[in-house]
Amino acid sequence: MTEDQKMIRESVRDFVERHVKDGVIERDETCEFPHEIVKELGEMGLMGMVHDEKYGGGGVGHVAFALALEEIARWDASLALTVASHTSLCSGHIAIAGTDAQKEKYLTQLTSGEVLGGWGLTEPGSGSDASNMKTTAVKDGDEWVINGSKIFITQGSVGGIFVILAVTDRSKGAKGVSAFIIESDTPGFSHGPKMKKLGMNSSDTRELTFEDVRIPEDNLLGELGHGFIDTMKVLDGGRIGIAAIGVGIARGSMEESLRYSHEREQFGKPIYENQAIKWKVVDIAVQTDAARLLVHRAAWLCDMGRPYSKEVSMAKLYSSELSTRAALEAIQIHGGYGYTKEYHVERFLRDAKLLEIGEGTSEVQRMVIGRHLSKEVK
DSSP states (O other), X not given: OOHHHHHHHHHHHHHIIIIIGGGHHHHXXXXXXXXXXXXXXXXXXXXXXXSOGGGTOOOOOHXXXXXXXXXXXXXXXXXXXXXXXXIIIIHHHHHHHOOHHHIIIIIHHHHTTSSOEEEEOOBTTBSSOGGGOOOEEEEETTEEEEEEEEEEEETTTTOSEEEEEEESOGGGGGGGEEEEXXXXXXXXXXXXXXXXXXXXXXXXXXXXXEEEEEEEGGGXXXXXXXXXXXXXXXXXXXXXXXXXXXHHHHHHHHHHHHHHHHHOEETTEEGGGSHHHHHHHHHHHHHHHHHHHHHHHHHHHHHTTOOOHHHHHHHHHHHHHHHHHHHHHHHHHHGGGGGSTTSSHHHHHHHHHHHTTTTSOHHHHHHHHHHHHHHTOO
C-alpha cells in the first residue's frame, strides 16, 4: 500500500470505530437508514473517492476504495453497501458514459454526497436477462417518456438522482437498451414501501415505478442502444465494491471469533486451545487474506486501466462465498450465543448472503470466468 492508501484505511477505521460500531445492532433491528452517518462520510470525501477530481471526486483509485469498504463492512455491511452502490453504480455509470455537461450537473452532486444516487437494472421479471426488460423509453419530441418498474433498488427512497435502464428498440434485444438519468422529484416517478429483507436492513431497498415520466432528451446517458454495453463496465467496477464488502464481513467473522474463543472457557481453558476451534479461526484468517489479495489485484488492474473482468469476477465469487462460510463458522464457534442477536455474527451471516446474489450471482460470475478461460484455450 502507498502512504495515502494507508492513511485512508486508518482514517476510515477510526471513523467506523467511533461513529458506526456502537449503533450497528440497533440500526439492523430498526431498519433505519443512517442519514447522519452517510452525510459525515460525504464530508470525509468517501462518497466519490474513485471519481475524477474535476467533478468533485477524490481520484484515489479502486484499491483505496476497496480498503475503505472493507473497514466499513467489518462492522456495518449495510452502510458499506450504501457507499458502494452510490459510488460504483449510479455515479459510476455517469462517470463512464456521461457527457461533460451531465457530469458537471449530476456527478458533482453525487461525489460530494450532497445527493445520493440509485441505479435501476433489475425488474420483477428480469435481472441479468436484459432482453426480457419491460421498462420502455419512447421519444416524444425533445423528451423521453419512460414507463415501467424496477425492483431491489438500493437508495430507492433516499436517492435523488437515478440511472435507469430502459428498452428503446425491442427488436434489437440487449442492443436496444439505453440508459437515462432521472431525478427523483420528476412527475410520475414513485417508489414502493421499504422491502423486508433477510439482511442489509439499514440499507434502503425499494421498488421504483415510472408512469409517463418525461425527461429531457439530454438525459439520455451514453449512446442510444449502448445502455447494456455500458452496464457491463459499470458492473465490473461494482463487483470490486461487493468483493471488498465480503472481505470486511469475513474479517469481522474472524476477529469476533478470535476474541470470543479466547474469552470463552470450557473444561478449564479457553476454547481457542481446542484444535477444532483454533483451526476454524485459522482457516477463516487464511481465506480472508486470499480474498483480500484477489480484490486488490482486480482493483489495481482497474486503476492501471488494464482489463480486469475475469479477475474481478474471481474476486467477487470467492469473497462473497467466503463471507457466508466465515459467518457460518463464526456462529458455530460462538455456539448458542452466536444464534442470538446479542452478538454480531448472526447479522454477518444475514448480510453476507446478499453478496452471492447482487451485481451478478455466483452462477453469473462462474459464467463470466468460464467465458474468459475459453478464450485462453489455444
